[in-house]
Amino acid sequence: MHSQDESDHCDLLVIGGGINGVGVARDAAGRGLRVILCEKDDLASHTSSASSKLIHGGLRYLEYYEFQLVRKALKEREVLMRLAPHLISPLRFIMPHREGLRPRWLLRAGLFLYDHLAARALLPSSHSIDFDSHEVGRPLKKIFKHGFAYSDAWVDDARLVILNAIDAREHGARILTRTKCMDLQRVDGVWTASLVQQGAQKSVNLRVQAKAVVNASGAWAAELQHQYSPSLAPKHLKLVKGSHIVVKRLFEHAHAYIFQHPDGRIVFAIPYEHEYTLIGTTDIEFHADPNQLQISAEEVRYLCELSNQYFETQIDPSDVLWSYSGVRPLVDDGQTDAKAITRDYRFDLDNQGPPILHVFGGKITTYRRLAQDALNQIAPLLNNTSGDWTDSAVLPGGDLFRGTPDNENVINWDRFLAQACQYYAFLPPTLIARYARLYGARIHVMLKGCDSLAALGEEILPGLFEVEVQYLCKVEFATQAQDILWRRTKLGLHLPANANSVLEAWLAHIP
Known part of the structure; x- marks a missing residue:
């Protein structure tokens, strides 16, 4: 491997390619700022895919009593559904009432508040359910007689990151994956950053001069603040680990x-990838x-045991087909209880x-507001007076029927x-459903010029054709098999154990 040197100038350097970083890059680029984003690994490699x-x-x-946070998140829920209606879909949740825990009146009151803290146009309100007369009662143990239904939405988290990165690039941003910020210094009124990009054949040393920097490095944000802003009071983050397990489907309905x-914890059991149930966190x-x-083995046991307290179908650690963990970098507000x-x-x-x-903390639902608030602080310092825009522009692929965020795009999926x-x-319906x-x-765009199954090129792995892999590498920043199998798609869950090595061998021959 050899290295080469490059240099570049920008208005804003964003460090971190998770959801907050790409959200900031998208917003900034759309305001006309010259933006460079660097991420030391693949986009969404850490918390944002976990x-x-x-x-x-x-x-x-x-x-x-986080009423303001909940209200902000509920407002964003509908905004995001309109921005990416293909990626974010309504999901109905069932909450069984369990004797000895939160009483029914408290659950009912909480759901009433949840329904009314922010306006709803796309999701139905909550209501009570008798499990004896509803399909959602069948998978549950018979001790559970009553519960409640309410609405939220599901998202492919890693792909939400990718779409924001694509949109940032289409607005002029430069997105550098597998590129680590090695040093950052104030020199002659600007930031000078030393970046190193690791490629398969060579490493690139990149010197960037930026008028401003946003540190959106998530779990590493406090470390970077301490290093590059020693004049600020040190920020203390609590890293809270959240883990999930995936098992064979425990129920048939959606x-x-x-x-x-x-x-006191809350755990979700969510239909996942058609054949599975996702349990966490x-x-x-x-x-x-x-x-x-x-x-950890303890976390696996905890999630299995909680599932077993509710579902008739019992699971143990040997039933876990896949698991993943991430850390939430939360601002230490003095609470001793992580939850x-x-x-x-x-x-x-x-x-x-x-x-x-x-930038510290945040959750995926409020990433767009975080980015908007960040730009409203940093843009005036760069003499940029452009206003908020990200709530009125669909993310790539979100223009199903209309080019602007609209309920029609959501309700007519x-x-x-x-x-x-x-x-x-000419293609299998299951393949089209996945692509859509x-x-x-x-x-x-991906299937442009394709008029037969053969036109999709080589079937590298079952259901994974050359045309998709080429698109993911060219348009979606993928460079390695893991990027494609686990973040751009979830095909890794469905394919044989050697899928990674097969795809890596194929990628090695792309010019």
Whole structure:
């Protein structure tokens, strides 16, 4: 491997390619700022691909009187559904009432508040359910007689990151993956950053001069603040580890469940990838290296045991087909209980010289508001007076019927899918359904010129054709098999154990 040197100039350097970083890059680029984003690994490699895959208000935060956070998140829930209707879809949740835990009147009151804290145009309100007369009661143990149904939304979290990165680039941003910021210094009124990009054949040393910096590095944000803003009071983050398990499908219907635990935690059981159930999450303080994360045997047992308290079908650790873990970098607000720490975001602005804005906390549902608030702080310092715009521009592929965010794009998903199946009648309907969900209206970009199954090129792995891999590498920043199998798609869950090595061998021959 050899290296080469490059240099570049920009208005804003964003450090971190998770949801907050790409959200900031998208917003900034759309305001006309010259933007460079660097991410030391692949986009969404860490926390942003390890969520519960929900766009939600955070029902349980009501218990901690986080009314402003819940209201903000509920407002964003509908905004995001309109921005990416192919990627974010309504999901109905079932909450069984469990004797001895939160009383029914309290659950009912909480759901009433959840329904009315923000306006709803796309999701139905909550109501009570008798499990003896509803299909959602069948998978549950017979001790559960009553419960409640309410609505939130589901998202492919890693793909939400990718879409924001694509949109940022289409607005002029430069997105650098597998590129680490090695050093950052104020020199002659600007920031000078030393970046190193690791490629398969060579490493690139890149010197960037930026008028401002946003530190959106998530679990590493406090470390970078301490290093590059020593004049600021040190920020203390609590890294809270959340883990999920995936097992074979535990129920046939399309609803999800939200379960209470005697320890006060809330755990979801969500239909996942058609054949599976996703169960999570845990909340455990984490003190080790966030680069080295995996679920513990104790967490697996905890999630299995909680599932077994509610479902007739019993599971144990041997039934776990896949698991993943992430850390939430939460602002230490003095709470000793991990589940009680606020999920809201905080900023620290250091403008003693060229400015740097440090971003802490946040949740995937409020990433767009976080980015907007960040730009409203940093843009004026760059003499940029452009206003907010990201709530009125669909994300790539979100223009199913209309080019602007609109309820029609959300409520007519089935019509879009039917039209895609008709237009690409030469392809298997299951393949079109997968493409439509991942790429939305950009399915027509990826399949441009394809008029037969053979036109999709080599079938590298079952259901993974050359045309998709080429698109993911060219348009969606993928460079390695893991990027494609686990973040751009979830095919890794469905394919043989050697899928990674097969795809890596194929990628090695792309010019």
